[in-house]
Amino acid sequence: xxxxxxxxxxxxxxxxxxxxxxxxxxxxxxxxxxxxxxxxxxxxxxxxxxxxxxxxxxxxxxxxxxxxxxxxxxxxxxxxxxxxxxxxxxxxxxxxxxxxxxxxxxxxxxxxxxxxxxxxxxxxxxxxxxxxxxxxxxxxxxxxxxxxxxxxxxxxxxxxxxxxxxxxxxxxxxxxxxxxxxxxxxxxxxxxxxxxxxxxxxxxxxxxxxxxxxxxxxxxxxxxxxxxxxxxxxxxxxxxxxxxxxxxxxxxxxxxxxxxxxxxxxxxxxxxxxxxxxxxxxxxxxxxxxxxxxxxxxxxxxxxxxxxxxxxxxxxxxxxxxxxxxxxxxxxxxxxxxx
Numbered sequence: 001x002x003x004x005x006x007x008x009x010x011x012x013x014x015x016x017x018x019x020x021x022x023x024x025x026x027x028x029x030x031x032x033x034x035x036x037x038x039x040x041x042x043x044x045x046x047x048x049x050x051x052x053x054x055x056x057x058x059x060x061x062x063x064x065x066x067x068x069x070x071x072x073x074x075x076x077x078x079x080x081x082x083x084x085x086x087x088x089x090x091x092x093x094x095x096x097x098x099x100x101x102x103x104x105x106x107x108x109x110x111x112x113x114x115x116x117x118x119x120x121x122x123x124x125x126x127x128x129x130x131x132x133x134x135x136x137x138x139x140x141x142x143x144x145x146x147x148x149x150x151x152x153x154x155x156x157x158x159x160x161x162x163x164x165x166x167x168x169x170x171x172x173x174x175x176x177x178x179x180x181x182x183x184x185x186x187x188x189x190x191x192x193x194x195x196x197x198x199x200x201x202x203x204x205x206x207x208x209x210x211x212x213x214x215x216x217x218x219x220x221x222x223x224x225x226x227x228x229x230x231x232x233x234x235x236x237x238x239x240x241x242x243x244x245x246x247x248x249x250x251x252x253x254x255x256x257x258x259x260x261x262x263x264x265x266x267x268x269x270x271x272x273x274x275x276x277x278x279x280x281x282x283x284x285x286x287x288x289x290x291x292x293x294x295x296x297x298x299x300x301x302x303x304x305x306x307x308x309x310x311x312x313x314x315x316x317x318x319x320x321x322x323x324x325x326x327x328x329x330x331x332x333x334x335x336x337x338x339x
Contacts, residue, residue, distance in 0.1 A: 032121065034267075037215055038280040038287060038334070039125055045292040045325065049083040052290075054146070054330070056199040075199070080146040082327035084294045087120060089113045092317035095304070107318075114320045117297050124326045126271040128289055129217070129278055138326060145328040151288060152336040163204060163332055164197030173339035176222045176275045179229035183257055186230065189279045189335040190214070190262070196332055204332060205281070212283035213263030219275060220268035226277075230257050230264055275339035284333025294323035 032041060043050075059073040091110035098106055127134050128151060131142045142150050148157015154168040155161060162168025171189050174181040196204035218226055233255055257264065264279075272278075280288070302309075303316040310316055 032118070035121055035125060037282045038289070039121060040287040040290045040329065041121060043290060043292040045082075045084055045294040047084075047294075049081050050292055050325070051079055051081050052146075052329075053077055053079045057202070058200075060200055060202060078146045078330075080144075080327065080329075082290060082292050082325040084292065084323045084325040086321060086323055087117070088319065088321045089116070090317060090319040092315055095314045095316055098316075110318050111299075113318070114297060114299055117320065117322060120322075120324070121291050121326075123271075124291070125289055126269070128326065128328065130272060130276070143328055145288075146330050151328055151331050151334070152338075163195075164201060165192065165195040167192065169196075169331060169335045171335055171337050173275070173277070173337040175339055176225055179225055179232075182226060182229035182277075183255075185277070185337045185339075186216070186257065186264070186279065189277075189337055192335050193281055206283075209281055209283035210262065212281070213265065214282060215265045215267060215280045216277055217267045217269060217272060217280075218277040219272045220270055222275065223268045226266060226268070230255075230266065277337040277339070278334060279337065280334045286329050286333060288329055288331035288334045290327050290329050292325045292327075294325070295321075297322045 035041060055077050056075050058075050062071065064070055091113050093106050093110065123134075124137055126132075127137050127141055128143070131150065131152075133141050144150060144157065147162065149155060149162060149168075152168075152170045153162055154166070154170045156168070162170075169192065171185065171192055173185045176182060190210070193205055193209070194203075194207060198204045216226075216230075298321050300319045300321070301317070302319065304311045304314075
């Protein structure tokens, strides 16, 4: 049997100090709280695959002229499937390493592999949101939502305007060079939310949703210009001097985003590597991305007391496994600004 033990030579060195053992240990408190407004977390599952069903809009009342029959109109149900997969991690060490470990940290650091499961929803969330490939995560970075299109699309699976509006939940951005263009793009995205229609052609989202605010994810390298666009109280109007090929700042004005009372929580992250920005409505009653959990995280230590191989090779370790699935719900709660 091939083992891959902890490389602990430095920790065995006589006199090795332990003051900085937390160098690579991270605190993930708050990760789930941060995702709660944008992702349905830990939906219970008891099957290898779960089928979720929801109905499209029921018909709205209409005038019935005297003497005419009541008109009937049907509606349909939609369904989608999320399949659970196994997620695992394992750390092994030579028993002698623990005996001679001057820091006393090998086993506690190995258990950090279990703590790292707290990052799994976040990592999958960004994989799905940015439609990126990661062989350690989902096999498909671009699954379809229940309407037959991906997470962000101008049309649904039937090539109709998604949510009844041209452009669907995908807004064409104008770049991140100027704060003014970012503000305009964000307003376009908010307006797009308000333009969504249900399957009967009626307004989908209540304008009161604006009061609950938004969460916006973007590349951390754009932090300054995004803050200028959405946080700075007074901002300058930038015009372009075509003849001189330069931008010219004019009189400072108040920030229309702040004046409008919109609450936008900014989330800069290195997990987004381009200039796209992703806006999520906190008031959306269905979150665009779903996590289902079939079994909680299990810790399975193996040692000389429960493993013949551990006795034969004098190797011990900890294995972790969880069974979870991830997929897309109907994504009317998010709009992408595509730069």
